[in-house]
Amino acid sequence: MVETGAWDKLPTLEEQFSGPLASFFAKRLPKHVDVDDLVQEVFMKLVKRGDTASIENIEGYVFRTAHSVLNDHLRRKQSRSEGKHVPMDDFLAVLGSEITPERVILGQEQLQIMLMALKELPTRTQDIFVMRALEEMRSVEIADKLKISTRSVEKHMAKALNYLSSRLGYSDGR
Incomplete structure (x- = not known):
C-alpha cells in the first residue's frame, strides 16, 4: 500500500530529479529509447x-x-531480443501499405520463381549465393571455405544476383 506522504513529496522530487535522471x-x-518512461518508472518505484x-x-537512493x-x-x-527485430511499424512503412492477400500471393509467387531460378544456376554459384545472402557469411569466409579467391566469390554472387533479378523481372538480365 502506498502512503499518501510519498505522493505529497513526488512533485518536489520530480522537480529536483527529472532533468538529472x-x-x-x-x-x-x-x-530511440523513451527516456521519459524510464524517469517515470523511477518515480513510481519511489512512490511504491x-x-x-x-x-x-535521497539523491543516492534516487540514482x-x-x-x-x-x-x-x-x-x-535482451530477453525479447529487441535489437534483432525490426519494429512492425517500421516494417509496414517500408512496405508502403497494408499487407493484402494479393501482396502475399505475389510474394509467394516471386519466392517460387526465385527458388526455381536459383536451382538453374551452377552448383557453386548456388552455394555461394546461399552462404552469402542467407547464411550471411562474408566473402572472405566463403573464399576460405571453398578454396577460391574473394574475387571469384564476388563474381559468382554478381552472376547469381543478375540472373535472379532478371528472372524476377527487375532488370533485363544484362
Whole structure:
C-alpha cells in the first residue's frame, strides 16, 4: 500500500530529479529509447516505496533506483531480443501499405520463381549465393571455405544476383 506522504513529496522530487535522471538515461541508452518512461518508472518505484523522508541520502537512493530501472530495461530488451527485430511499424512503412492477400500471393509467387531460378544456376554459384545472402557469411569466409579467391566469390554472387533479378523481372538480365 502506498502512503499518501510519498505522493505529497513526488512533485518536489520530480522537480529536483527529472532533468538529472533524463540525462542519466540518455547517456546510457540509444536515442530511440523513451527516456521519459524510464524517469517515470523511477518515480513510481519511489512512490511504491512509501516514506521517502526516512532516506538519509535521497539523491543516492534516487540514482540507485535509476540504475535498477536501467538494468531492468536492458534485461527486458535482451530477453525479447529487441535489437534483432525490426519494429512492425517500421516494417509496414517500408512496405508502403497494408499487407493484402494479393501482396502475399505475389510474394509467394516471386519466392517460387526465385527458388526455381536459383536451382538453374551452377552448383557453386548456388552455394555461394546461399552462404552469402542467407547464411550471411562474408566473402572472405566463403573464399576460405571453398578454396577460391574473394574475387571469384564476388563474381559468382554478381552472376547469381543478375540472373535472379532478371528472372524476377527487375532488370533485363544484362
